[in-house]
Amino acid sequence: MSMFNIFNISGSAVSAQSQRLNVVASNLANADTVAGPDGQSYKARQVVFTAQAMGGTGATGVAVTQVVEDNTPGRRVYDPKHPQADGEGYITYSNVNSVEEMVNMISASRSYQNNVEVMNTTKSLLMKTLQMGQGN
Amino acid sequence: MLNRITDSLNFNTEALRLRSERQRLIASNIANADTPGYVARDFDFASALSQATGRQSQAQGLAAPRLAMAASSPAHLTRNGRPAGGTLEPELNYATAAQTNLDQNTVDMDRERANFADNTVRYEASLRFINSQLRTLNTAITGQ
Numbered sequence: 001m002s003m004f005n006i007f008n009i010s011g012s013a014v015s016a017q018s019q020r021l022n023v024v025a026s027n028l029a030n031a032d033t034v035a036g037p038d039g040q041s042y043k044a045r046q047v048v049f050t051a052q053a054m055g056g057t058g059a060t061g062v063a064v065t066q067v068v069e070d071n072t073p074g075r076r077v078y079d080p081k082h083p084q085a086d087g088e089g090y091i092t093y094s095n096v097n098s099v100e101e102m103v104n105m106i107s108a109s110r111s112y113q114n115n116v117e118v119m120n121t122t123k124s125l126l127m128k129t130l131q132m133g134q135g136n
Numbered sequence: 137m138l139n140r141i142t143d144s145l146n147f148n149t150e151a152l153r154l155r156s157e158r159q160r161l162i163a164s165n166i167a168n169a170d171t172p173g174y175v176a177r178d179f180d181f182a183s184a185l186s187q188a189t190g191r192q193s194q195a196q197g198l199a200a201p202r203l204a205m206a207a208s209s210p211a212h213l214t215r216n217g218r219p220a221g222g223t224l225e226p227e228l229n230y231a232t233a234a235q236t237n238l239d240q241n242t243v244d245m246d247r248e249r250a251n252f253a254d255n256t257v258r259y260e261a262s263l264r265f266i267n268s269q270l271r272t273l274n275t276a277i278t279g280q
Contacts, residue, residue: 003156006163013167020170049171058157058177058228060164111170114245118163121256125159128263129152133270 003129005059006122010115012052012061017112019064020047024105027096034084035074035092042094044070044101070095141273148266150188154181154226155259161228162252165243172239176231176248184226 027044035041050065072095080089161177168174233242 002153002160006160009160009163009167017170049168051168051171051174056160057225058161058164060168060174062167062171107170114166114169114249118166118252121252122159122163125256125259128260132263132266 002056002059003122003126005054005056007119008054009059009061010119010122012054012063013115014112014119016047016049016062016064017108017115020049020108021105021112023047023067024101024108027101028098028105030094031096031098031101033094034082035094036084039086039092041074041092042096044094044096046070145266145269147189148262148269151185152259152262152266154184154188155255155262157226158255159252159259162248162255165231165248166245166252169241169243169245169248172241174241174243176243177228178231178251179226179228187226 023045030042033042045067047064048066048068049062052061052063053059054061073092074095075093076090077093078089079085079091082091085091158179158181161179165176165178168176231242231244231247234244234247
């Protein structure tokens with residue numbers, strides 16, 4: 001029965017999207033983080049999705065294969081009064097772009113909803129299939 | 137005699153099987169809407185169904201006697217060109233992108249959602265056809 005596979009497929013997509021949402025939350029939480037004494041500020045992270053065969057022709061799920069860090073330099077602001085300012089009086093914020101992260105969040109949440117709906121529809125179809133021939 | 141009764145169910149059974157297969161394909165497409173480089177897939181339902189049921193058997197109708205050929209291997213073909221052992225997989229095609237994407241993903245979410253809804257309704261229709269056929273058979277058997 002090929003329809004049971006749909007729960008695996010959509011389930012993998014839902015878990016991948018929630019991982020993406022997790023990363024977005026972590027990025028947004030650290031949007032205003034200042035670099036510590038070691039000079040290393042928080043780096044924005046992104047998940048990488050890869051298609052994954054799930055048995056049977058055409059059954060393809062999603063998996064997060066890696067989480068990559070954005071290596072662009074963080075935002076530098078002149079603020080000599082800040083306790084974490086360096087010798088020249090600059091502080092380094094994380095390189096998170098809040099607008100990009102918000103867009104990413106909306107996209108992830110829409111995809112999540114789509115996959116949940118696929119699962120709901122499939123479940124109701126399977127329930128009806130199980131009752132085949134009973135409604136006399 | 138008995139296989140004549142079940143033969144009338146075969147068509148809708150094949151339709152239901154292909155619908156569930158298509159449902160799985162569309163679910164895969166929706167799941168991979170954000171995967172870079174994923175190519176959406178689908179198959180032509182009408183040709184897959186006529187291939188699965190075999191046009192000749194439809195043309196002959198149910199009255200003709202149907203003798204199955206003996207097959208010693210599941211790979212042997214029956215009279216209508218299907219393998220004796222299993223069901224023929226539909227031929228999968230690749231969808232072209234309606235709008236090009238930088239990440240080479242060809243899933244068109246509007247199209248997939250529409251196809252998914254359409255396929256759901258048609259799956260339910262096939263189910264109802266089977267149910268009403270069963271009811272008809274039941275009425276004939278009980279004779280009331």
